Amino acid sequence: MPQPQIESSQDRRTQILDAALICFAKRGFHQASMHDISAEAGISVGLIYRYFENKDAVISAMADRHKKEIHEVLERARRAPTLLESLEILFTAHCCEDAPQVVSAFVVDLYAEASRNPHVADLVRDVLQTAMDGVTDLIARSPEAESAAHGLKPHELAELIFAVSRGMLMRDVLQPQEMTAAERRTRQLEVTRRLWRLLFKKESEPAYA
Amino acid sequence: MPQPQIESSQDRRTQILDAALICFAKRGFHQASMHDISAEAGISVGLIYRYFENKDAVISAMADRHKKEIHEVLERARRAPTLLESLEILFTAHCCEDAPQVVSAFVVDLYAEASRNPHVADLVRDVLQTAMDGVTDLIARSPEAESAAHGLKPHELAELIFAVSRGMLMRDVLQPQEMTAAERRTRQLEVTRRLWRLLFKKESEPAYA
């Protein structure tokens, strides 16, 4: 009864990226050393170079994985029955992890990296555009958005929604480490609901619904 | 006829910090070397150590200066005659510089640094809290805010405003380098006005005012 192959090539890459995420969040892209990552992953330094050409390739692969994850979140948001629930999914996606502030820190670092690495900038812009198009579409089809929205076009609303989402992410990295995932989630949801009320509540409805 | 003393001790520090801002925005806190900074400032490496204990002290001093600048922006916003103008000042403050994306990149980097450096995190949190208190106060006193605002409390509105502001800053670092300060400013103002309309326009007023 031989133990099944524990690590496929794909799993190794994933294992390295998981470790890299933790190290990058803890120290930043450029302060995290390859030794840090190998130690976190419980493997040797050299092995990383069997799966990634160099450190930049690790960063790129992380960005690519982030892109896939965002697309999945968008798909889930698309399937939600109401617009409010879609927004809640978008705003709390990063809180599903067991360490939300790790994800937040990574994303803020990703934007910082994008500001000087054109390749990363293109990728982030692309992710953002796709996600915003999706949400614009979501709003355009939503019955809630017809009556309210103060004459703003769907894409203008989407732009505001994503600005708030990014802004809350930045806020999240300032929270003390001790704050739990559940607490972060609650905060995010509060803001999401306030934003939703502002954007989509029919003006005739009572304001304190 | 001796040239008058060009650099006082205070000016030297400012000169070094100006150079550091450019280098930090261009390469990031930890990728920018002391040689980069000294070259940008047009002085020798060693001289930096006459005015700053070490590299971390340069970063801290930059964060401190950022704090002072934010306070000044807040003062200007406070003196504006209407709430809309206050918001416009807050949202476009970084566009007053001749290189807005430099400021944006620096601030995003600052938040990234805050996510792992508790000292920087405390400072940024403090700045943010002061600024938010100021804006909360501004809203509470503003006649525009009384009738509208969908039943949201002033501090909840302030939280949303700052989230959008940070989110737009992150957006700004994705813009291609070629985009001019004026274009950035226009974009920021558009979003500010949309947000303001959403938050404070009386619901009875025509939506497309």
Place this chain on the structure above:
DNA sequence: GGAAGATGAATGAACGTTCATTCATTGTCA
């Protein structure tokens, strides 16, 4: 002369990357 300002070569630690080597696993053939 001497105090303060300024220089940049020197230093040593830390980093990304390489590669000779090890060894568990798999395949081959009697």
Place this chain on the structure above:
DNA sequence: TGACAATGAATGAACGTTCATTCATCTTCC
């Protein structure tokens, strides 16, 4: 089956480079 060969995943010491920091030295100005 068992002895032997082949494989390639995994290791970590070593290398060359970069970087923050120091300090002996030079300049300026009173």
